[in-house]
Amino acid sequence: MIFFIDTANIEEIREASTWGIISGVTTNPSLIAKENRPLLDAIKEITELINGPISAEVQEGNADEMVEEAFQYARMHPNIVIKVPMTFEGIKATKRLTSYQIRTNVTLIFTVSQAIMAAKAGATYVSPFLGRLDDYCESKEAGAELVKDIRTAFDNYHYPSKIIAASIRHPEHVRQAALFGADVATIPYKVLRQMIEHPLTTKGLALFRQAAQK
Numbered sequence: 001m002i003f004f005i006d007t008a009n010i011e012e013i014r015e016a017s018t019w020g021i022i023s024g025v026t027t028n029p030s031l032i033a034k035e036n037r038p039l040l041d042a043i044k045e046i047t048e049l050i051n052g053p054i055s056a057e058v059q060e061g062n063a064d065e066m067v068e069e070a071f072q073y074a075r076m077h078p079n080i081v082i083k084v085p086m087t088f089e090g091i092k093a094t095k096r097l098t099s100y101q102i103r104t105n106v107t108l109i110f111t112v113s114q115a116i117m118a119a120k121a122g123a124t125y126v127s128p129f130l131g132r133l134d135d136y137c138e139s140k141e142a143g144a145e146l147v148k149d150i151r152t153a154f155d156n157y158h159y160p161s162k163i164i165a166a167s168i169r170h171p172e173h174v175r176q177a178a179l180f181g182a183d184v185a186t187i188p189y190k191v192l193r194q195m196i197e198h199p200l201t202t203k204g205l206a207l208f209r210q211a212a213q214k
């Protein structure tokens, strides 16, 4: 499973990139807004830090508007992937961008049928939102079940779209994404850190340190 980092924060991206395990970045309007800086500047700087797919989201609108905005992003850097919302117009925009060989990430996916529609439109990636679905269903498994079912559906019909497990809240979501066959997990910086640290590792190291001093 490939890891993307789910943030628009340059320091977080810079730090995580030094670990050598981050293959791409996903942003969204909320993540960019947190950074209080012009959107295009943020995207450009991210492309300079990570040599891999960088998702930049178009604003919801009609297909013409989304395709126009997508062209702006796509012109910035060959690694840009256009994040398109899962709407009727978003599906039309995805189909058109696919015909121009511009890669897309259809976002805000909450059902298998939405994922199939996105795949049929040629989406490079589909992003089921695990955390938000779990919250909505008041369940710890709803997001994981969705990933599992999309995996089965895509495998049944050999859809080439890649599944990005998104809206990840904790390492358990990454475990579920890995077990159920997501191609990619896009992970917030805080969760990436939690995937490395463990209290027993810290405790074990302290004990080894003491032993070494003896």
Ligand code: E4P
Pocket: 006, 026, 027, 028, 031, 107, 127, 129, 131, 132, 166, 167, 168, 186
């Ligand atoms: C994915 O591409 C989105 O940016 C992200 O995972 C949304 O997650 P949230 O539910 O934490 O906002």
